[in-house]
Amino acid sequence: MNRFDYVRPATVAEAVAAAAVPGSVFLAAGTNLIDLMKGGIVSPKRLVDVSCLPGLDRIEPLPDDELRIGARVRYADLAYDPTFSKRFPTVAEALLSGASAQLRNTATVGGNLLQRIRCAYFYDPASACNKRQPGAGCDARGGENRLHAVLGWSGSCIATHPSDFCVALAALDAVVEIEGQAGRREVALEDFHLLPGATPERESVLMPGELVVAVRLPGAAARFAAHASYLKLRERTSYAFAVVSAAACLHIKNGVIAEARLALGGVAAKPWRAQAGGGARRRPPESGRLPRRCGGGPGGGASVRRQRLQDRARSANRGARAGPGCGRNTRARARPPCLSVRTHSRRCPRWLRP
Amino acid sequence: MSLSITLTINGTQRTIELEDSRVTLLDLLRERLDLTGTKKGCDRGQCGACTVLLDGRRINSCLALAVSNNGAEVLTIEGLAQGEALHPVQAAFIVHDGFQCGFCTPGQIMSAVGLIREGQAGDDPERVREGMSGNLCRCGAYRGITEAVLEAQRNLVETGRKEAA
Amino acid sequence: MAETLDAGFVPQHRHGASIGQPLTRRDGLLKVTGKARYAADNHPPGMLHAVLAVSSVARGRVTFLDVPAAMGHPGVVEVMTPANRPPLAPDPDAKLDPFMFRLDLLQNDTVRYAGQPVVVVIAEALEAATEGAVLLAPRYETEPPRIGLDGNDSFIPPAIGPGFPTELRHGDVEAGLAAAEYRIDAIYETPAQYHNAMEPHAIVADWDGDRLSVDTPSQGLAWAQARIAGLFGIPPSNILIRSPFLGGGFGSKA
Numbered sequence: 001m002n003r004f005d006y007v008r009p010a011t012v013a014e015a016v017a018a019a020a021v022p023g024s025v026f027l028a029a030g031t032n033l034i035d036l037m038k039g040g041i042v043s044p045k046r047l048v049d050v051s052c053l054p055g056l057d058r059i060e061p062l063p064d065d066e067l068r069i070g071a072r073v074r075y076a077d078l079a080y081d082p083t084f085s086k087r088f089p090t091v092a093e094a095l096l097s098g099a100s101a102q103l104r105n106t107a108t109v110g111g112n113l114l115q116r117i118r119c120a121y122f123y124d125p126a127s128a129c130n131k132r133q134p135g136a137g138c139d140a141r142g143g144e145n146r147l148h149a150v151l152g153w154s155g156s157c158i159a160t161h162p163s164d165f166c167v168a169l170a171a172l173d174a175v176v177e178i179e180g181q182a183g184r185r186e187v188a189l190e191d192f193h194l195l196p197g198a199t200p201e202r203e204s205v206l207m208p209g210e211l212v213v214a215v216r217l218p219g220a221a222a223r224f225a226a227h228a229s230y231l232k233l234r235e236r237t238s239y240a241f242a243v244v245s246a247a248a249c250l251h252i253k254n255g256v257i258a259e260a261r262l263a264l265g266g267v268a269a270k271p272w273r274a275q276a277g278g279g280a281r282r283r284p285p286e287s288g289r290l291p292r293r294c295g296g297g298p299g300g301g302a303s304v305r306r307q308r309l310q311d312r313a314r315s316a317n318r319g320a321r322a323g324p325g326c327g328r329n330t331r332a333r334a335r336p337p338c339l340s341v342r343t344h345s346r347r348c349p350r351w352l353r354p
Numbered sequence: 355m356s357l358s359i360t361l362t363i364n365g366t367q368r369t370i371e372l373e374d375s376r377v378t379l380l381d382l383l384r385e386r387l388d389l390t391g392t393k394k395g396c397d398r399g400q401c402g403a404c405t406v407l408l409d410g411r412r413i414n415s416c417l418a419l420a421v422s423n424n425g426a427e428v429l430t431i432e433g434l435a436q437g438e439a440l441h442p443v444q445a446a447f448i449v450h451d452g453f454q455c456g457f458c459t460p461g462q463i464m465s466a467v468g469l470i471r472e473g474q475a476g477d478d479p480e481r482v483r484e485g486m487s488g489n490l491c492r493c494g495a496y497r498g499i500t501e502a503v504l505e506a507q508r509n510l511v512e513t514g515r516k517e518a519a
Numbered sequence: 520m521a522e523t524l525d526a527g528f529v530p531q532h533r534h535g536a537s538i539g540q541p542l543t544r545r546d547g548l549l550k551v552t553g554k555a556r557y558a559a560d561n562h563p564p565g566m567l568h569a570v571l572a573v574s575s576v577a578r579g580r581v582t583f584l585d586v587p588a589a590m591g592h593p594g595v596v597e598v599m600t601p602a603n604r605p606p607l608a609p610d611p612d613a614k615l616d617p618f619m620f621r622l623d624l625l626q627n628d629t630v631r632y633a634g635q636p637v638v639v640v641i642a643e644a645l646e647a648a649t650e651g652a653v654l655l656a657p658r659y660e661t662e663p664p665r666i667g668l669d670g671n672d673s674f675i676p677p678a679i680g681p682g683f684p685t686e687l688r689h690g691d692v693e694a695g696l697a698a699a700e701y702r703i704d705a706i707y708e709t710p711a712q713y714h715n716a717m718e719p720h721a722i723v724a725d726w727d728g729d730r731l732s733v734d735t736p737s738q739g740l741a742w743a744q745a746r747i748a749g750l751f752g753i754p755p756s757n758i759l760i761r762s763p764f765l766g767g768g769f770g771s772k773a
Binding site: 373374376377381384385388390391392393394395401403430431432434435440444447448451453454455456457458459460463490491492493 | 544546547548549550551552553554555556557559560562644645646647650715716717718719764765766767769
C-alpha cells in the first residue's frame with residue numbers, strides 16, 4: 001500500500017473541502033478501498049475519513065412516505081432495522097444476500113454504491129485493463145469471462161457491478177443525494193452508475209470531491225413492499241457474487257397488477273432496469289420480459305446467462321406475486337424451507353417476513 | 355508521520371503512537387502489540403481468520419485502518435476467557451471438536467460470539483451456517499463449528515447471557 | 520452444560536463416531552484461547568520483515584528493477600536481487616534427494632514461472648517491505664510460456680530419482696490404437712486444485728552467532744533442516760527447526 005495523508009474532517013463541508021485536493025478519496029469503512037489499495041489497484045495520496053461524520057447515520061422517515069437512509073448507515077443496521085425491513089423486505093433481503101456478516105457490520109450504504117466493479121482482471125495489476133489504464137486493453141475479453149456483462153458492455157470493458165443493494169434500490173426508483181463544492185444535488189440511482197462506453201474509467205456520475213450523503217426512497221416505493229422479492233443465483237450458497245439476480249416488485253390493486261418493476265443484477269456495469277411494458281395488465285404476465293437490448297455477450301457463457309436471466313425474471317415475478325419471502329414458485333412451498341443447494345438460489349430468509 | 359490513537363483492547367485502555375497510517379487493526383494487534391491470537395489468513399477480508407469484535411460487532415480487522423478507529427473498543431481471542439474460565443463458546447468448541455489445525459479457530463470463535471450477540475440466527479443450523487459464512491475452514495471442521503455455536507448460543511440464551519463476553 | 524470449562528475437562532461424548540472412547544484434545548485449550556503459537560506469531564527482538572517481489576510473467580528474464588525507488592522507501596533496509604544475493608552452497612542443478620526440485624533463489628535473472636520470487640525486500644516494518652516490493656516495478660523480456668504438451672520439445676532428464684540412469688522407451692501409439700478392439704477419444708478436465716491451507720507459508724529466521732533457529736510450519740522438519748543446511752552450507756547441527764503448530768499443510772508444507 002502506498003503512503004498517504006490521512007485527514008478526519010468534522011463536518012460534511014470540511015470533508016468536501018478536504019477532498020478538493022487532487023488524489024483524495026473518501027474513506028468510510030474501507031472494506032472495498034483498503035482491499036483495492038492492498039492490491040495496488042488504486043493509490044490515493046490522501047484519505048479523507050468520513051466514517052464518523054455527524055448526521056449521515058440515520059434512517060429517517062420523511063413526509064409523503066419518503067425514507068432517507070444516511071450514507072454512513074451500515075448494511076447490517078439497515079437490513080435488521082425492524083421498521084425498514086418490514087417496509088422494504090426486498091431491500092433488506094438484497095442487503096443480507098451480499099458479502100459476509102463481518103463485512104455487513106461495517107460496510108456502509110454510501111460505500112456500497114461506490115464499490116468498484118467485479119472483474120478478476122481489474123483486480124490483477126499484471127492484467128491489461130482499460131479501467132485502470134485507459135487504452136491498455138481488456139484481458140477479460142477472451143479470458144475467463146463467464147461472470148462478466150451480457151448487457152450494456154462495450155469493446156473497452158465487460159465488467160459487472162457487484163451490488164445487490166443497488167439492484168433493489170434501482171427497482172424502487174431510489175434517489176442519491178450528493179454534496180459537493182457547488183452544493184447539493186440529486187441523481188436518480190438508475191442514472192448514478194455509468195455504462196463503460198468509451199470511458200470505462202468512469203463508473204459513476206460523481207465528480208472528484210463529491211460525497212454521497214444519503215439514498216432516498218420515494219413514497220411510491222412503499223406501494224411495492226407487499227409484493228416484492230429478491231432472488232440471487234450464485235455458485236455458492238453464501239458469500240459469493242451473483243451470477244445473476246433479480247429484484248421484482250409488483251403494485252397490486254384490486255387483484256390486478258397496476259405496475260411491475262424488474263431490475264437485474266450481475267449482468268451489467270450497473271443494475272439493469274428491465275422495461276416490463278407500460279400500463280396495467282388484466283392478467284399476471286406469463287414470463288418476465290427481457291430487455292430488448294439483450295444482444296450477444298462478449299464470450300462463451302452469454303447464452304447460458306441469458307437463459308438464466310429469463311429463468312430468474314420468471315421466478316422473481318412469480319415470487320413477487322406470491323408476496324415477500326416466497327422467492328420460489330408456488331410448487332416449492334410444500335418443501336421444507338431451506339436454502340436450495342441444487343441451484344444455490346437465495347430465498348428470502350424466513351426471519352425477514354413481516 | 356506520527357499519529358496517536360487510543361484503543362481499549364480486552365478491557366485495557368492503551369495509547370498507541372502509530373508511525374504509519376497504513377497500519378491495519380490486524381497488524382497493530384499482531385506486529386506491534388504482541389497479540390498474535392488473531393490470525394492473518396488472506397489479509398483481504400475474504401477468510402475471516404482476522405475476526406475481532408470492534409465496539410461489540412464482529413469485523414475483519416485486516417480491512418480496518420487502525421488510525422480510523424481511534425477510541426474504539428476491541429475484543430480479541432485473548433480477551434475472551436476470564437483467567438482459567440473459558441467463555442462458553444470456547445468450551446463448546448472443545449466439546450464439539452470444532453477445529454483441527456486451529457488456525458481459523460480464533461476467528462471462528464470471535465465470529466460466533468458476534469453472531470450470538472446479533473441474535474439473528476436462532477437455533478436453526480442453516481441460519482448459523484449462513485451467519486458464519488464469512489469464516490473459512492480448510493480442515494473442514496464446519497460440522498463441529500456449527501454444533502459448537504448452536505450449543506453455546508443455547509447455553510448463553512438460557513442463562514440470559516447473550517451479551518456476555 | 521457447564522458455563523465454564525476447566526483445563527482438565529474430559530468430554531463425555533464423542534461426536535461423529537460410533538466407536539472409541541472420548542479423547543481430550545491436548546492442544547484444544549491452546550487453540551481456543553489463541554495461545555497456540557504458529558510460525559508468524561514469533562517476533563524475536565529486532566526482527567525485520569521480508570517481502571518477496573514475484574514475477575508477473577511466466578517465462579523470460581527480468582531486465583529492470585527500480586532498486587533506488589525501493590531502497591528510498593522509508594524503513595527499507597535492504598533489497599536483495601541477483602546482483603547482491605548470497606551464493607548458494609552447492610550447484611543449483613544438483614539433486615541431493617529424490618524430492619528436490621531446482622531452486623533458483625535469486626541466482627540469476629531468469630523467470631521460469633508466474634509468481635517466481637525475483638527480489639526480497641527487507642524492511643523494519645511490514646508496510647514498508649510490502650510497498651518497497653511494489654516500487655521495484657520490474658520490467659521483463661518475455662518468452663511464450665510452455666504450458667502444453669503439444670508442439671513442445673520433450674525434456675529428457677539427465678537422471679531419475681537419486682541418480683538412476685534415465686531409461687527411455689518409445690512405443691508405437693498409432694499401431695496400438697489401430698490394433699485395439701476399443702478406442703476412446705475424449706477430453707478430461709479437472710479443475711485446478713490448491714492446498715490453500717488457512718495459514719499462509721511463513722518463516723521467522725533468527726541467527727545467534729552461527730546458530731540458526733527457524734520457525735516455520737513444516738510437515739517434514741528433518742527435511743527442512745537438511746534442505747537449509749545443504750542450500751546455504753550450514754552444518755545441520757547448527758539449525759533448529761520449530762513447528763509446534765501448523766495451520767494446515769495438506770502436503771504443501773512438506
